[in-house]
Structures are given as C-alpha cells and as structure tokens.
Amino acid sequence: MAVTGRIDGTPSDVWHEEVLAPQFAYEAEHLLPHYVAIERALLREYLRMGLVDPAGAAALDARLGTLDVDAMRADPQRNMSDISFALEHHVQSGPTPPFAAWHVDRSRNDAQVCAxxxxxxxxxxxxxxxxxxxxxxxxxxxxxxxxxxxxxxxxxxxxxxxxxxxxxxxxxxxxxxxxxxxxxxxxxxxxxxxxxxxxxxxxxxxxxxxxxxxxxxxxxxxxxxxxxxxxxxxxxxxxxxxxxxxxxxxxxxxxxxxxxxxxxxxxxxxxxxxxxxxxxxxxxxxxxxxxxxxxxxxxxxxxxxxxxxxxxxxxxxxxxxxxxxxxxxxxxxxxxxxxxxxxxxxxxxxxxTDRMRSACAEDHLGGFTLANRLTLDCGIPWRTAQIVAGRYIKRAVERGLEADTPDPGLLRACADESGYEAEPAAKLLAESFDVDRGLRAKRSAGSAHPDRARELLAGEVRELDRLDVEWSHRTALRAAADRGLDTSVTARRPA
Missing domain, CATH: 1.20.200.10 (Fumarase/aspartase (Central domain))
Known part of the structure; x- marks a missing residue:
C-alpha cells in the first residue's frame, strides 16, 4: 500500500534500523492504546458530522478493536516504519474498507503529541x-x-x-x-x-x-x-x-x-x-x-x-x-x-537510639540554650553571653569534660572575665546540657520539640490525605474516559 505520491522508494536499511524501527517499537509498546483511543474519539466526530453512518462507524470501530502490539510491525515497504501509517494499513486491510472520509482533515502531528x-x-x-x-x-x-x-x-x-x-x-x-x-x-x-x-x-x-x-x-x-x-x-x-x-x-x-x-x-x-x-x-x-x-x-x-x-x-x-x-x-x-x-x-x-543519645551527651549541644539563659536569667548582654558560653565550652573541651559532666566553677570564672556573674551556675549548666531538656527547650511552632514535631506530622498527614483525594479525582476522570472509549462508538452517539 502506497502512503505518498511525493517520494519514490522506501526508508533505507540504516534509517529503518537506527531510527524508525526503534521508534516504532517504543510507540507500539507505550502509545498504541492511546492512538486507538484517539481514533475512536475522532470516529465519534466523523459520525456527528455526518461523514459516516452508524453501520460504517461500527465496522471501523470493530477493526480498531483488533489492534494490538502483535498486529503492528514496522515495515518499510507497507508503512514506511511509521506507526500512524501502520494503523491505517491495519484498518484498511480489514474485511470492510473504511468509509471514504476516514482521516480526512487529519494530521499525524496533533495525534502524535496527543498520544x-x-x-x-x-x-x-x-x-x-x-x-x-x-x-x-x-x-x-x-x-x-x-x-x-x-x-x-x-x-x-x-x-x-x-x-x-x-x-x-x-x-x-x-x-x-x-x-x-x-x-x-x-x-x-x-x-x-x-x-x-x-x-x-x-x-x-x-x-x-x-x-x-x-x-x-x-x-x-x-x-x-x-x-x-x-x-x-x-x-x-x-x-x-x-x-x-x-x-x-x-x-x-x-x-x-x-x-x-x-x-x-x-x-x-x-x-x-x-x-x-x-x-x-x-x-x-x-x-x-x-x-x-x-x-x-x-x-x-x-x-x-x-x-x-x-x-x-x-x-x-x-x-x-x-x-x-x-x-x-x-x-x-x-x-x-x-x-x-x-x-x-x-x-x-x-x-x-543508644548511639544517638550518647552522641548528644558527649557534645556540648546546649551552647545556644546556655547563651539564652545567661541573657534571660543573668542579664548578660546577648553577644557577651555568646562569648561567655563559647569560652566555657572551649575550656571544658580542653579539660576533657563532656556535656554531662559540667563544671559550675568554670562557668563562673568565664563570666567573671567579662565582668558578669553567672548564677546559679550549676542549674544553668544542668538545664542547658541535659539531653532531654535540650530537646524540649525549643518551643516555637515548627521546632524539634516533640509536641511541635507531632503537630507538624499531623498536619502533613492531613495534607497528604487531601492530596490523595485530589489525585484520585484526576485519575478517576481519566479512567472514566478510558471506559467510555472502550465502548462501541455507536453506543454513545452524540446528541
């Protein structure tokens, strides 16, 4: 079956093997059901426009129903190794030739991008x-x-x-x-x-x-x-x-x-x-x-x-x-x-959990909390409080002290160097470097505090439920369309 009068000959072996045949195989595997759906949608339009009668539409629709991957082959002679031409050949080689206007006013371009x-x-x-x-x-x-x-x-x-x-x-x-x-x-x-x-x-x-x-x-x-x-x-x-x-x-x-x-x-x-x-x-x-x-x-x-x-x-x-x-x-x-x-x-x-807790206890991860407490409880200006806290941590590390073995005297000495008092030093250090207190010290919305984290997660679960409904709605619309296109063309004649 000739598909064009514009050129003579068929695709060369190299063109077929390197480009057309692999493209054809991909489209036959992944796009063929969509091409069939498109053909059925177009057929309903031909019926609506009076270009085919119900009997002719039903015959062509039945032939479209026989299309599957096994029926489609890239053939340089018959279809120029093009899936659209292969679809045409399959329909036209059926027992009932399609009506004369089939594929009139059509292009491969929009059908391909649609599929x-x-x-x-x-x-x-x-x-x-x-x-x-x-x-x-x-x-x-x-x-x-x-x-x-x-x-x-x-x-x-x-x-x-x-x-x-x-x-x-x-x-x-x-x-x-x-x-x-x-x-x-x-x-x-x-x-x-x-x-x-x-x-x-x-x-x-x-x-x-x-x-x-x-x-x-x-x-x-x-x-x-x-x-x-x-x-x-x-x-x-x-x-x-x-x-x-x-x-x-x-x-x-x-x-x-x-x-x-x-x-x-x-x-x-x-x-x-x-x-x-x-x-x-x-x-x-x-x-x-x-x-x-x-x-x-x-x-x-x-x-x-x-x-x-x-x-x-x-x-x-x-x-x-x-x-x-x-x-x-x-x-x-x-x-x-x-x-x-x-x-x-x-x-x-x-x-x-044991390794993670131990790592928290080994390091001075409450330094930020200590600086806050020095300002809020002791009246030390914030930047100075940062200096005092940093000085304390530096010297504690040099002495081999871990966060869970605080030295109140060392904190007092560090604050004194800046002209301030850090009291009660023992309580400040205990509250700043205790692992569980440190986790719960953050209280703002969206923080790592367990209560805030649970709120975050509850919100994400609610949002996921909402998104699930939205996506399910889109999927249902596509599924309904697919079911409609699987029915006989004449069963859904346009009003």
Missing amino acids: QLMSARTQFAAVAADLMGLGRAVTALAVRHTDTPMPGYTHGQAAQIITPGYHLAALAAETNAALRRMLHTYDETDACPLGSGAMAGQELPWDRARLAADLGFARPQSHALVGVASRTWTTAMAADLAGYAAVLSRFTTDFMTWGGSGFGFLDLPDDLAGISAAMPQKRNFPVLERIRGRCAHVAGRAADLVAGQRNTPYSNTVEVSKEAGAHLYTQVRTMRSLLRLTHAVVTGITYR
Whole structure:
C-alpha cells in the first residue's frame, strides 16, 4: 500500500534500523492504546458530522478493536516504519474498507503529541501515587521517633539536638510540596492538543471540547500552534521530578552518613545490605548509593529535555517530539525505581537510639540554650553571653569534660572575665546540657520539640490525605474516559 505520491522508494536499511524501527517499537509498546483511543474519539466526530453512518462507524470501530502490539510491525515497504501509517494499513486491510472520509482533515502531528501527552499524564500520576506511598511510610516512621534525641548537624558539625521524627517530618513536608507542584503541573498541562492539525488548525467543524472530554482532558488546547509545537509540558513534568530527586538525594546523604561506622545511628535489614568480597567484617548499604545515583539520572534527564528543545524552531519537529521527548519516559521509569527503593529503605530503617543519645551527651549541644539563659536569667548582654558560653565550652573541651559532666566553677570564672556573674551556675549548666531538656527547650511552632514535631506530622498527614483525594479525582476522570472509549462508538452517539 502506497502512503505518498511525493517520494519514490522506501526508508533505507540504516534509517529503518537506527531510527524508525526503534521508534516504532517504543510507540507500539507505550502509545498504541492511546492512538486507538484517539481514533475512536475522532470516529465519534466523523459520525456527528455526518461523514459516516452508524453501520460504517461500527465496522471501523470493530477493526480498531483488533489492534494490538502483535498486529503492528514496522515495515518499510507497507508503512514506511511509521506507526500512524501502520494503523491505517491495519484498518484498511480489514474485511470492510473504511468509509471514504476516514482521516480526512487529519494530521499525524496533533495525534502524535496527543498520544504522547496522554501517556505522560498516566506516568506522571503513577509517580504521584508512588510519592504518596512514600509519604505515608515516612510519616509512619517519623511518629515513632519524635521523642528520640539525636544530634542535628550544620556545616558537617554537631549543632543542636533534634529527633529522627523531626528530620523525617521535613522529608514528609518536601514530599507533599512535590505532590502539590505536580498537581499544579498536571492541571496546567491538562489541555488536549487534538484538533490542532499540522500547526494552523483544521478545516472541518471539529468539536474540540468534546474530543478533549472523550480523552479525559479538562479542556482543549486553545492555540493550535501551541498544541503541536509546545513541549513545555515535558520540561514542566521533568522539572518537578528533578526537583524532588535533588531533595531526596540530600536526605539519602544523611542516611548514608548516619548509617556509616563513623556514626552508627541507623541500621538496615540484611535483605537491603551488601558485603565486601575482601573484608569479611564489612556490612555495606549500597542501596543508598543506588538511590542517590539514580537521583542524578532523574536530574540529568530533565536537563536533556531542555537541551533537546533549545534553539529549535517553534513548530512540530521530531527533534523535539521524539528525540528529546523520549527522555521523559526514561526519567519517569528511573524515578519510580528510586522511589520503590526509598520506600523499602524507609520501612526497613532501625534507629539506634543508644548511639544517638550518647552522641548528644558527649557534645556540648546546649551552647545556644546556655547563651539564652545567661541573657534571660543573668542579664548578660546577648553577644557577651555568646562569648561567655563559647569560652566555657572551649575550656571544658580542653579539660576533657563532656556535656554531662559540667563544671559550675568554670562557668563562673568565664563570666567573671567579662565582668558578669553567672548564677546559679550549676542549674544553668544542668538545664542547658541535659539531653532531654535540650530537646524540649525549643518551643516555637515548627521546632524539634516533640509536641511541635507531632503537630507538624499531623498536619502533613492531613495534607497528604487531601492530596490523595485530589489525585484520585484526576485519575478517576481519566479512567472514566478510558471506559467510555472502550465502548462501541455507536453506543454513545452524540446528541
């Protein structure tokens, strides 16, 4: 079957093998159901416009129902190794030829981008579902550790007393923020490009709002050129995933650090651990390295999508739609993989509370509290109080004194050097450097105080529930559209 009168010959072997056949295989595997859905939506429009009678529509619809991956083959002779031409050939080679107007006033351009966007929305929603599962695992682990003291670090140095629950509440907040951004992106890109034609629109009175609704979109894309030329939806989706991957890599770095032998704050089960082939004493956590490495791949694919569009003309091009666009699927697949791994890590983590408490007691993490108390209780000006507290800690370390063995006389001497008194010194030191008091010293909203951390987590759980409802609503709309397109075309004849 000839598909054009413009050129003679068929795709060369190298063109077929290196480009067309791999592209065809990808689209047959991932986009074919969407192409069929698009064809059925168009068929309803042909029926509405009177270009086919119900019997002809039903016959063509039945032939579309026989389309599957096994029926589609890249063939340079029959279909120029193009999936749209292969679909046409499959329908036209059926027992009942399609009606004469089938595919009149049609372009591959808007159909291709529509199938790509439909697939991308489904994949994007699947990532959101994975994120919600991770968010629930994170909050479940966090609520068990809101009273478990551990050192918090700034600039690589122990800084203040926090808890794993407080740390994980931050991951929960970042996860919900990512889900909110993704929901916004989903809604912003929920515009159907079908009916845009090649670039300038179409000539028949297509009901684009009906086409959009049939395919589960909220609305049609209002500008035909935007419909076929823009791939902003790919970079927007990719940016959301890359942003969260960057955040997740930072939390993974914390897990790697705290799980190392230098800290020993957390452990993973044997089924997530690895060994050394040479050093039998070692028990490694390569799963964390894999997660962080895959976070880099997610960010890299986002850069590929942007670079693939840069300096291209604003029209439909395979450079943008297929070369650059293919990276979105790869990015999503990598993202879903690392989220599964992270979920396994979060549900498998065990915090070593004894090691964390001991680390808190060894260091003078109450220095900030001591300076506050010197000002509020003793009337020492704040900057001077900082000097007194710092002087005391420096000399205590030089003398080998840990935080849980305070020296009231040393504090009095340090304050005296600045012309002030630090009384009652023993009480000041006890309240400043006691581990549990230190954790509860922070009282402001959003702080590490166990009560405040529980409030944070309760809020994140409520927000996650809300986001779950929102995402479920979008998924249900798409599912309803899919069910409608699975029915006979003539069963839903337009009014």
